[in-house]
Amino acid sequence: EPEVTQTPSHQVTQMGQEVILRCVPISNHLYFYWYRQILGQKVEFLVSFYNNEISEKSEIFDDQFSVERPDGSNFTLKIRSTKLEDSAMYFCASRALAGWETQYFGPGTRLLVL
């Protein structure tokens, strides 16, 4: 069964460093998402991506964040200068255009900023 994959599974970085989180969505899916979940808190939407551009973004997704689909398979989230409060689990999700409501989540990347 196809699945969303994410790398790395864990990332530890120093405050102020740049990190890139990588995702490979399900191959025939058209919408891609990044969410984050701070430990013990709710899943929060960051950004959605469709047709090679951002379709929506939340207040959390400020100038420190960017997304890219550098090739036909990868979808990346970059945090330019990490802050302590960026420590969280980051989930990538994708969905097909048909079956619109079903978002498939990747296993997540646990980011720890020291």
Place this chain on the structure above:
Amino acid sequence: QKEVEQNSGPLSVPEGAIASLNCTYSDRVSQSFFWYRQYSGKSPELIMSIYSNGDKEDGRFTAQLNKASQYVSLLIRDSQPSDSATYLCAVGPAAGGSYIPTFGRGTSLIVHP
């Protein structure tokens, strides 16, 4: 600000019992409602979706929706220890477009043998 409220729990039930999980939402125009299961340290896994008032059953799971009361619930029959997880309620707009659901904080369920 769209809000989705859930009792954080934990809700503790004995094996074989019915677990009842509740969720309320603030955005009256919401059209799509979901229950996700999340094991500790893992990603959310969709277990039920419901769009119309009433009940929807899938195996041991029943989702109930009351749009007038802005209330959605999940019943788990014959609860098993493997059902122990956090259950996230998510509420979304009508079909189409980017489709961004709003998640609740989740209810922790513990099923004890």
